[in-house]
Structure formats: C-alpha cells, structure tokens
Amino acid sequence: MKKYKVVGLMSGTSLDGLDLAYCHLWQTNEHWEFSIEFTKEVQYGEKMRDYLKNAIYLTENDHAQLHKDYGVWLGEQVKYFIEENNLEVNFISSHGHTSHHRPEDGFTFQLGDGQLLADTCNKQVVCDFRTEDVSLGGQGAPLVPIGDRLLFHQYDFCLNLGGISNISFEKEGHRIAYDIGLANMPLNFITEKMGLAYDEGGKLARSGNLDTVLLQKLNQLEYYKLPYPKSTGYEFFTEQVVPLIEASNISDVDLLHTFIHHNCEQIAKDVHEHKSGSNQTILVAGGGALNIFFIDTLKEKLGPDIKVIVPPKKLVAFKEALVFALMGALRLEEKINVLSTVTGAKRDSSSGTVYHPA
Incomplete structure (x- = not known):
C-alpha cells in the first residue's frame, strides 16, 4: 500500500x-x-x-x-x-x-x-x-469536492465556510458543488473596521439585531439566482456587497448579526432544495465552523431534519x-x-x- x-x-x-x-x-x-x-x-x-x-x-x-x-x-x-x-x-x-x-x-x-x-x-x-x-x-472552482467525494463520502453534504461559502453533494451519481455565496468575507471586513481580527465565537454578532432592509437587499443579489455551476470571489464582494455595507447606517454589531442571518438563509435554501430525504447530515468545516453564533443560526434555519456536524478543530481548520x-x-x-x-x-x-x- x-x-x-x-x-x-x-x-x-x-x-x-x-x-x-x-x-x-x-x-x-x-x-x-x-x-x-x-x-x-x-x-x-x-x-x-x-x-x-x-x-x-x-x-x-x-x-x-x-x-x-x-x-x-x-x-x-x-x-x-x-x-x-x-x-x-x-x-x-x-x-x-x-x-x-x-x-x-x-x-x-x-x-x-x-x-x-x-x-x-x-x-x-x-x-x-x-x-x-x-x-x-x-x-x-470549487476544487475541494473531489476531496469531499473521496475522503468524506459518508456525509450527505459538505459545507465549507471560508471567505466564501461552498457546498458539495452527490446527485444522480455525480458530484455537484458550487459557491453558495458569502461566509466570513463580510464578517472580517466589518471586524477589521472595528479594529479586531475577527469576532471570536460570534459573540458580537449574537449581541446585534437583525436589519430586515439590508437582509432583503442582500437576499436579492443577482448571484443567488444564477444556476450552478457557479463560483464567486473578492470581486463580487467589493463590487456588490461593500456598497450595501457602506450605504447602511446600522451599527457594526447589527451588520455582523444581519450578515450571519443572510449567509445562513442562503445556505439553508440550497440545502433544502437538494436534500434527498429526512435525517440528512452536513459536515461543516472552514473558519466559520468555529463561529458558534453562525452554527447556531445555521441549525435554526436548516431545521431538525438536517444534522449539522462540526468535526474536531484540526479538521475544521485544515480540511482544505x-x-x-x-x-x-x-x-x-x-x-x-x-x-x-x-x-x-x-x-x-x-x-x-x-x-x-x-
């Protein structure tokens, strides 16, 4: 061997x-x-x-x-x-x-x-x-799905929460994967303005309030309507998302709170669209998996039919x-x-x- x-x-x-x-x-x-x-x-x-x-x-x-x-x-x-x-x-x-x-x-x-x-x-x-x-x-892009297929085949979905959120799963014998949209990129952008490297455990985001006006604008971004295969990156964020942040007059903690709700709504929408039954499993890795408020919100949006599995920290951080x-x-x-x-x-x-x- x-x-x-x-x-x-x-x-x-x-x-x-x-x-x-x-x-x-x-x-x-x-x-x-x-x-x-x-x-x-x-x-x-x-x-x-x-x-x-x-x-x-x-x-x-x-x-x-x-x-x-x-x-x-x-x-x-x-x-x-x-x-x-x-x-x-x-x-x-x-x-x-x-x-x-x-x-x-x-x-x-x-x-x-x-x-x-x-x-x-x-x-x-x-x-x-x-x-x-x-x-x-x-x-x-994304490239990680070959690893999801060969190394993590026991899970129904594999979700990565890096700067961008991406997902992969098997459908009719084929591996399907694409970038859902945002994850840590807007969160890091906001915490940087606050003079922080990141929001540890999502504590600041948890303390904020949901801004429904910004949430609606984010959910209506054209990228989310595109069919897969699709991928996105920093250009999408700077051109379409940063202007929405800068036009908003809400507090930084409310921005963090709202972005996590937005991220999780987009992820949950796509998972529900592709799930093949009840009692499905989703493996979550990437830096966002260490954000407790992000994971709690994701569980809430996904509902009880989808079991969210966050592996040991070493695999969360080094899966890619x-x-x-x-x-x-x-x-x-x-x-x-x-x-x-x-x-x-x-x-x-x-x-x-x-x-x-x-």
Whole structure:
C-alpha cells in the first residue's frame, strides 16, 4: 500500500493566514484514507496581508513580482515547518493565493511561483490547480469536492465556510458543488473596521439585531439566482456587497448579526432544495465552523431534519489544506482531481503543474 507524505498549503479569501498540513494519504478500494499528522497556521503580517488583499489592483509588473516574492515566502514557511517537526516529505501541494478569478473571461490566477517555492524548500511542488479547468470552459472552482467525494463520502453534504461559502453533494451519481455565496468575507471586513481580527465565537454578532432592509437587499443579489455551476470571489464582494455595507447606517454589531442571518438563509435554501430525504447530515468545516453564533443560526434555519456536524478543530481548520494534498497525489498519479460536474468544464481533468527543485 503506497502512502504519500505531503505538506498541503492553503491560503483562502479570508486572508487570515497560511495553513500548512502534513498529511499521510493512502488508498483503500475507491476511497482514500488520511491522517493529519502536524499542522501550523502562519498569520500574515500587515504588509503581506495588504499586498495580497490589494493584488487585484497591482500593475502587471508589481503583480509578477508579488507572485515571485510570495512563492519564495511559501517555500520558506514550508522549510521551517519541515525542520521544526523533522518531517519526511514526498512533495508539497500548494493552492497558492487567488488574486484574480474571472472564469467568465477565461482567467484565474493563483499567486505563489511554483518553481521558486520548490527551489526554496528543495522539494517537488504541485500547484496551480485552477488554470486548466478554466481553459476547458470551467469555473476553476470549487476544487475541494473531489476531496469531499473521496475522503468524506459518508456525509450527505459538505459545507465549507471560508471567505466564501461552498457546498458539495452527490446527485444522480455525480458530484455537484458550487459557491453558495458569502461566509466570513463580510464578517472580517466589518471586524477589521472595528479594529479586531475577527469576532471570536460570534459573540458580537449574537449581541446585534437583525436589519430586515439590508437582509432583503442582500437576499436579492443577482448571484443567488444564477444556476450552478457557479463560483464567486473578492470581486463580487467589493463590487456588490461593500456598497450595501457602506450605504447602511446600522451599527457594526447589527451588520455582523444581519450578515450571519443572510449567509445562513442562503445556505439553508440550497440545502433544502437538494436534500434527498429526512435525517440528512452536513459536515461543516472552514473558519466559520468555529463561529458558534453562525452554527447556531445555521441549525435554526436548516431545521431538525438536517444534522449539522462540526468535526474536531484540526479538521475544521485544515480540511482544505488536506484536500489540496490529496489533489497533488491524484495529479502525480494522473488521476482525475477536478470534476466537470462541479466546474462546468468540457471534461474532467487531472490538473496542476509539477515543479522540481533546480
């Protein structure tokens, strides 16, 4: 039995930092098994956070330089992680950090130069998992559903609450997945204005009141009416959601409260639309799963027929890094790791570019 020893890297739209997960992966029949051995979260310094946050506005030359600088920085973080824990590693699998995502224009970009990453940590690297799918007419997102199918098949739904909320499930023998809409992105935007990194446990949001006018405007956003496959990102948030926040004159805690209700209403609407019976299960991961008010509100909106399962904190926080580790293993085996039923591409693909240290 072949066991892969992989460091998976994930940096999400919420910009809270880089997740590193040292995973062991092996195959049993058509499914894969895993163990997460070591993890680390590296918070972004203010300078790096601002760089990544504003990457979408950089000139072509400055963007290219950030791509290189971030690749070296990723390599350094991997090198420290391996040395700190004395790890035996077969390869690195990196999501990078998405600076541009416009699949309707055939364009997506993940920062973090793979060659420089490989050179810096002296390990083989698999990265850039989205580009091929976009070139095949797909959304290039979401990518995690292949992991949901192969690693978490025992659950009816898998929900991830990162900057964006996305969901995946089986329907008539196909994996279906798409970005529902917002999750932590507006919450982080609001807490940042308050001078806080985040709202711990959703305590501030819980203390707020629901603003029905803002809720109605959010629920009427055109994105929610689009059929899947669909994906969204920072552009949607800055262009359509930030103006609603800025036009609102309610308090910050009321904004937090209202956004959680909005997020949960959209999630519940989609789950109820696709559930195939009663007593269904939904696995929730991503930073939003640690927001107790978010989870309590979600349970309330879903109702008693849907059992919400929040796994141990390590899996909540590092599920995406784990899945990218798996995607790297699938790429090296030349097996499908991006599903066209999820992205809308012309066909499934074994995506990712492989780099060897110079």
